[in-house]
Amino acid sequence: xxxxxxSPRYKIIEKRQSVAFWCNPISGHATLYWxxxxxxxxxxxxxxxxxxxxxxxxxxxxxxxSAERLKGVDSTLKIQPxxxxxxxxYLCASSARDRAQETQYFGPGTRLLVL
Amino acid sequence: xxxxxxxxxxxxxxxxKTATLTCNYTNYSPAYLQWYRQxxxxxxxxxxxxxxxxxxKRKERLKVTFDTTLKQSLFHxxxxxxxxxxxYLCALGSGGGADGLTFGKGTHLIIQP
Numbered sequence: 001x002x003x004x005x006x007s008p009r010y011k012i013i014e015k016r017q018s019v020a021f022w023c024n025p026i027s028g029h030a031t032l033y034w035x036x037x038x039x040x041x042x043x044x045x046x047x048x049x050x051x052x053x054x055x056x057x058x059x060x061x062x063x064x065x066s067a068e069r070l071k072g073v074d075s076t077l078k079i080q081p082x083x084x085x086x087x088x089x090y091l092c093a094s095s096a097r098d099r100a101q102e103t104q105y106f107g108p109g110t111r112l113l114v115l
Numbered sequence: 116x117x118x119x120x121x122x123x124x125x126x127x128x129x130x131x132k133t134a135t136l137t138c139n140y141t142n143y144s145p146a147y148l149q150w151y152r153q154x155x156x157x158x159x160x161x162x163x164x165x166x167x168x169x170x171x172k173r174k175e176r177l178k179v180t181f182d183t184t185l186k187q188s189l190f191h192x193x194x195x196x197x198x199x200x201x202x203y204l205c206a207l208g209s210g211g212g213a214d215g216l217t218f219g220k221g222t223h224l225i226i227q228p
Contacts, residue, residue: 040220041220042119048213048214105161106158
């Protein structure tokens with residue numbers, strides 16, 4: 001079974017530029033999450049999708065971050081404009097949403113450096 | 116506000132010994148708690164889940180306990196090996212529809228041969 005795919009793996013941009021990250025979850029997983037992991041910290045939830053609807057985006061900085069999950073499969077996370085403090089690893093995760101299994105499967109992440 | 120505390124400093128353990136990692140939390144009533152392993156440059160990998168009504172879970176050399184009165188979980192690796200060296204993350208889940216995890220900072224475990 002293929003895991004969660006993310007691209008690109010690395011991205012370097014200058015502040016005020018825009019950037020987009022892509023995630024393809026495990027086939028059949030209805031729930032998709034985006035997390036931000038700053039160096040030395042644990043992952044922080046940004047947004048959760050159930051199919052193509054948003055379940056929780058309370059920690060998403062909506063003035064600069066946006067995310068979508070068209071057709072309930074792939075997802076894109078965008079930052080516009082980027083700030084220095086956005087430098088982090090952006091992790092995508094998916095889960096099957098089976099009530100007996102809340103395990104989340106993480107992708108390798110996209111490492112973003114904002115200069 | 117919700118707070119999860121894990122030993123922020125590295126934990127050095129001699130090979131063959133039992134490694135014990137601690138996760139304490141405040142201002143939270145989780146439905147379940149999970150432990151993940153994270154290697155450098157990789158995403159977290161699920162290890163164990165324990166629910167609020169469970170005291171202990173085991174999987175091979177791993178054991179996790181959950182004390183909702185103390186608001187603490189202990190994660191044990193018995194017969195530790197150098198390959199167990201990694202960062203271990205504690206994560207709390209509230210259950211229900213919005214079940215994004217709240218993670219601690221993680222503990223960096225080093226198993227020395």
